[in-house]
Amino acid sequence: MQEKDRFEQLVLPHVDSAVNLARWLLRNRDDAEDVVQEAMLRAYRFFERFHGGDARAWLLQIVRNTCYSWLEKNRASELTTEFDEELHQRPSPNPETLASQADERQRLKEALELLAPRAREVIVLRELEDCSYKEIAEITGIPIGTVMSTLSRARERLQRILSGARAKEAS
Amino acid sequence: MSCELAQTTVHGYFDGELDAVRALEFERHLENCPECQASLESIESLRTRLRQADLRERASPQLRERLHRQLRQATGVAPAPVMSSLRRFLMPAFATLAVAAGFMIAWFSLQAHTEAARVTAELIDAHVRSLQPGHLTDVLSTDQHTVKPWFDGKLDFVPPVSDFAGQGFPLVGGRIDVVDGHNVATVVYGRRKHTINLFVWPSRNAEPLAGGSGSRQGYNWVMWRSGDMQFCLVSDVSAADLRELEGLIKR
Numbered sequence A: 001m002q003e004k005d006r007f008e009q010l011v012l013p014h015v016d017s018a019v020n021l022a023r024w025l026l027r028n029r030d031d032a033e034d035v036v037q038e039a040m041l042r043a044y045r046f047f048e049r050f051h052g053g054d055a056r057a058w059l060l061q062i063v064r065n066t067c068y069s070w071l072e073k074n075r076a077s078e079l080t081t082e083f084d085e086e087l088h089q090r091p092s093p094n095p096e097t098l099a100s101q102a103d104e105r106q107r108l109k110e111a112l113e114l115l116a117p118r119a120r121e122v123i124v125l126r127e128l129e130d131c132s133y134k135e136i137a138e139i140t141g142i143p144i145g146t147v148m149s150t151l152s153r154a155r156e157r158l159q160r161i162l163s164g165a166r167a168k169e170a171s
Numbered sequence B: 001m002s003c004e005l006a007q008t009t010v011h012g013y014f015d016g017e018l019d020a021v022r023a024l025e026f027e028r029h030l031e032n033c034p035e036c037q038a039s040l041e042s043i044e045s046l047r048t049r050l051r052q053a054d055l056r057e058r059a060s061p062q063l064r065e066r067l068h069r070q071l072r073q074a075t076g077v078a079p080a081p082v083m084s085s086l087r088r089f090l091m092p093a094f095a096t097l098a099v100a101a102g103f104m105i106a107w108f109s110l111q112a113h114t115e116a117a118r119v120t121a122e123l124i125d126a127h128v129r130s131l132q133p134g135h136l137t138d139v140l141s142t143d144q145h146t147v148k149p150w151f152d153g154k155l156d157f158v159p160p161v162s163d164f165a166g167q168g169f170p171l172v173g174g175r176i177d178v179v180d181g182h183n184v185a186t187v188v189y190g191r192r193k194h195t196i197n198l199f200v201w202p203s204r205n206a207e208p209l210a211g212g213s214g215s216r217q218g219y220n221w222v223m224w225r226s227g228d229m230q231f232c233l234v235s236d237v238s239a240a241d242l243r244e245l246e247g248l249i250k251r
Helices: A002-010 A012-026 A029-049 A055-074 A101-114 A117-128 A133-140 A144-170 B009-014 B020-031 B034-052 B061-075 B085-093 B097-113 B115-130 B144-151 B239-250
Strands: B171-179 B182-191 B194-202 B212-216 B219-226 B229-235
Touching: A002 A012, A002 A029, A002 B061, A002 B212, A012 A029, A012 A055, A012 A117, A012 B061, A029 A055, A029 B061, A055 A117, A055 A133, A101 A117, A101 A144, A101 B034, A117 A133, A117 A144, A117 B034, A133 A144, A144 B009, A144 B034, B009 B020, B009 B034, B020 B034, B115 B171, B115 B182, B115 B194, B115 B212, B115 B219, B115 B229, B144 B171, B171 B194, B182 B239, B194 B239, B212 B239, B219 B239, B229 B239
Parallel strands: none
Antiparallel strands: B171 B182, B182 B194, B194 B229, B212 B219, B219 B229
């Protein structure tokens, strides 16, 4: 029973972060909540192996692995196709709504979803979850020395997609 | 691009991940490198755009409830050490449903017995409700001199309202909830990206509530009495954070 209380206090409070990461990796909210539920069950089963430290990073690592297993089983093509901006032409948005805030959100969302999962996850962890490089390394298994270059490439791609979209809108 | 640092080090610098020596070195380089300046600006604007667009997703109340139920089921059975890993996962979901149902009934009736638990449950419900879009505040202000007078005339008591932005708990606003059939003043604080609700109401004499803390459905709560007022903090932030805010409010 004590174990359960410890789990409730240390791990459950990070459920928002878990859903956020899963939502962006799977690009779908319902799938994300299902996968998070499965990941939480796993986390609970593995909880005896958690010896203190960063509970959020520990949970997100399990969530990420569960997401990738899910993708392999259900949408394996997404993991093997490297993103190529030339091949992904977005439909032009309605010019009347271009200026609106909702449209800005939509534009960023689409751009993020165009990134390959391994680029997308570092952006989500750094910019939306405010994770340190050490945490990103722990969650994704990327060696700590290469977090910076991975993040640099991911940001550059995201900017390229966004500016490409903007150039198209201007024309 | 000709400056190599514009693609690598500038990111570590922007993210605050360089050690002091390297950061200083880079700052010196940055002064004379237009490429790195442009790169820094563009990373910064990307972050601003991403954060302003409010792209972070949160768990639905339904998922929280599902997790809570699942956790209760999982504790209904002590996992046998030699089970295969597949069965270990499936066991709590299927085979123990009956046991779990029994546990749930026992759990609920136990909870029903204690008034404190009932009020806590209501407060946590109020907290969850407040997280729905548009439900968090009736008066939205970071200024305590706006929030405090707002409660005036709406309640027959005055809750203490202070801003603790300097200590990492910025005031977000206030609203009125009904808990246990009575009006309760709710002061809303932020903690990084999380929301903390402070519920305040005049304590009634026979009330068995006083102090305590605990967690439920993934939310932590801390309750105390001060003078003739009852206070309760509810949030998904850590219990330590709640204790810290409690200390600030009591001061």
